[in-house]
Amino acid sequence: MLQDSLGRRFFYLRLSVTDVCNFKCSYCLPDGYQGKPDESFLTANELESAARGFAAMGTKKIRLTGGEPSIRKDFNEILSRIGGIPGIETLAVTTNGYRLPQRVASWAKAGLNQLNVSIDSFDAAEFHRITGHNRLEEVLEGVREAKSLGLKVKVNSVLMRGVNDDLDATLNWLKTNPVTLRFIEVMETADQQVFFRQYHLSGESIRTRLLQQGWQPIIRGVAAGPAQEFWHPDYAGRIGLIMPYSKDFCASCNRLRISSLGKLHLCLFSEQGIDVRPYLQDGVATEELVQAVTHHLSGKVAGHRLVDHESGGTANLSQIGG
Template identity: 35%
Template structure:
């Protein structure tokens, strides 16, 4: 490592010694689904959408890479609604210092865009999919798009060279009976199925309606359905990780609310309106819009990024006074 690279890495270390090398960029706040746990129906509460300009995103990625960021995840909203998403993947992939480019998507548009994304250098896809049943899908998302998403899932499972994860948000009494069906996907495919807790970023709709399903309850249901599970080591956010004998893939449980992962947090988030968030649970942010309008040079941009890193709390959940924040579509998933 050169002296300059070492200095850059040091710049993105927070007050508690955590190195920041991962940025999630919400390229748009728009979404083509209206999941009940995320957004109100647009007829009830229309919201202005934001979209990050491709040139602005490119500039930010270059500066972040110079400061030690190695992993970029494009999110939204639904990132595939951004007209330049494949271009953004290519830009990030060819930026010196960036090692990994991934995307989180609901899959509605993925089948038609997957080839271009892979060609651009995409390394991995997290597919947000809460049910394998068409009628439940319509009920959860308020849209009849299951066939498109199922086709995208099948394409993903057949595409080599991609890291594929399925994010399944568990809702008591809605999809809690589908654990065995999701686990079955790991039999013949090297996919990780991740059962996740609901977080309090639901546009203030169903968080307090009794649909929350905690990690321990998910684990109990999973072990009951699949008693031959073997524990394995997963990603730091995957509190429980398992594999079934003879299965190519793995299963994980992410206690997204009941257990926080602040001690290992290496992330920053950039919203579609160019605000930099150091912590998922904080409303405070740093406005990067002036920088993107050419009102700041790169050194000033770097100072703002360093400022954000130094604002990271030791424990964001405990220090947050209002966990019922806005929808994840506004924050960036």
């Protein structure tokens, strides 16, 4: 398994299939996608090569991200190709939920077994203001459909001061829905410095309120991600907190990223990606890819510098898939 000089082990790859997104979320792309829709994103063959290469290096979990990954017309084919690779135990997707009720069954058939859906508010009007789409009921229907298909489903919600931090609607939904909802702190990027100053709220304040209300922390497993999760006997669902500004957040890092243009990112907030696309041309795992990833991983730094307002080369989160 891949390991860096600090002893952190990496079994999880976030693989972006496109930068394009059809939502206009206020914390990411408030003016909509401004890139080049005809950008030369990784082909299905190249994506499969990356997945096979990382599987050969011990990767057990691959998450397809964007942008909005389902925008790709060959998305089901990509799922099928990666889902059939030996060694990949979890194939996950992060989506904004666009047309999810009509699509999720075909994703499950293609090999998907875990789904993360973005829902930043359970108030329809607020959801519309945040995303630019009046689709809350459609997204919620998609979540129900995914659960009925046996998929492991989580909801991602960007925590924003004065927008969704009162918790009332969230707690009401979790009363009867056996889903983990993770609040993610707003992260400062080059495009969103003003937004960050206005809306960032430390997850520690939410953690304190949860503990005061009887929520209990769940001991994280060795393979767990960065979320601190909590459960309550009166609720069917759980709450998670992803707090990248907290002390030692990066100590449990277990994931690497490849952008839709074939750049390896050792951190979401690295200055620049490392071009590995030349090693993805054969549709198989290449020794050159293994050597390149292993070499560059040895130089992975201890942590990001978000607390110093340095977000590296990340202008917005759609660039690398979050």
